[in-house]
Amino acid sequence: MSKIRIQKVLAEAGVASRRAVEAMILEGRVEVNGQLVTDLPCFVDPASDHIRVDGQNVAAPSAAKTCILLNKPRGVVCARRDRYGRPRVYDLIRPMKGQVYCVGSLDVDSTGLVLLTNDGDLANRLNHPRYGVTRTYVVEVDGRIDARAVDKIAAGVFIDGRRAVPQRVRLLRRGGARSVLEVQLVESAGREVRQVLARLGYKSRRLKRTGLGPVTDARLKVGQFRVLAAREAASLRRAASGDNGGRGQLQSGRA
Numbered sequence: 001m002s003k004i005r006i007q008k009v010l011a012e013a014g015v016a017s018r019r020a021v022e023a024m025i026l027e028g029r030v031e032v033n034g035q036l037v038t039d040l041p042c043f044v045d046p047a048s049d050h051i052r053v054d055g056q057n058v059a060a061p062s063a064a065k066t067c068i069l070l071n072k073p074r075g076v077v078c079a080r081r082d083r084y085g086r087p088r089v090y091d092l093i094r095p096m097k098g099q100v101y102c103v104g105s106l107d108v109d110s111t112g113l114v115l116l117t118n119d120g121d122l123a124n125r126l127n128h129p130r131y132g133v134t135r136t137y138v139v140e141v142d143g144r145i146d147a148r149a150v151d152k153i154a155a156g157v158f159i160d161g162r163r164a165v166p167q168r169v170r171l172l173r174r175g176g177a178r179s180v181l182e183v184q185l186v187e188s189a190g191r192e193v194r195q196v197l198a199r200l201g202y203k204s205r206r207l208k209r210t211g212l213g214p215v216t217d218a219r220l221k222v223g224q225f226r227v228l229a230a231r232e233a234a235s236l237r238r239a240a241s242g243d244n245g246g247r248g249q250l251q252s253g254r255a
Contacts, residue, residue: 003043006032009051013058014101014118017127029054054080058099065119066100067233068093069217070225072114078105089114093225103127104135104212107191111222112137112209115236125240126212133240134167134184136211137193141202145171145179149200153181157199164196178205213239 006025007018015021022040024030030037031052032044044051051058072078076087080101089102093116100116103123117123125131156165166185173180183193194204210216214235220226228236 003045006030006037006042006044006051009044009046010053010058010120011124012120013046014099014120014123015053015058016101017124024053056099065122065233066117067119067122067228067236068096068100068116068225069212069215069220069228070114070116071217071220071222072106072111073222074109074111077108078102078114089116092223096225104209106209110191110207110209112207113212113215113217113220114209115212115215116225122237122240125242126236129186131240131242132186133213133236134186134211135209135213136216137183137185138172138180138208138210139183139193139197139204140178140180140206141197141204142177143179143202144176145174145181145202147171149202150181152200153183153196153202157196159192159195159199164192166193166196182210184211212236 007021010016010021010030011018016024021030025037025040025042028036028038032042033050070089070092072089072092076089076092078089080088080090082088086108090100093100100118101123103115103117103126106112106114115126126133150169150171154166154169156163158164164185166183168182168184170182171179172182183196185192185196193207197204210218215228215232217226
């Protein structure tokens, strides 16, 4: 087999996106045949070369694709390594065998659905905003949200030089001190939701991801996981194919 770029091999193995792999190489986290990779381009033969990332063997891309849905608890990190020794999502899916990687990470304080998979193509598509796969969040914020505030949130704000515009904002509950919103956004992490709300003066108290594209599971308890059924995985791949337009229309819902 002719050699191909290591970024492509690791992306197809589900390690990370090609761009993220490049960063991992520069951080000194990738080895080929026992030698640290420090320069790009780097070409490998996945059938014969021995590749390790963060000290763990990376198997050649397999036809057997696995998608695991996990309801992440608060205090658990989505990173492969954590210098503070906090529990990781990978610790929660034992004794599942095989190398999988977390797609659509949540920060340590957020809870809800994350996907772990060895399907590199699906992971890349889910992580790239161009494919328009939505994430759905339920977020509790300080203050009493009214219809005008919902419209302001739906209009979006500029973050890091680009406009972050939710696809849908819906007021679920409104009280004197706290309000609860449902927000849909084409982003991989809940911190985008927190940033949008913070820019408009609303502090997020709790944030939970309740949907990844068409995949939801209100019955999956915190800390539990399950393998996606074939029809669910197929539905997620269709959503990430770009064929359905993915993004839908920006809407503003009101209680």
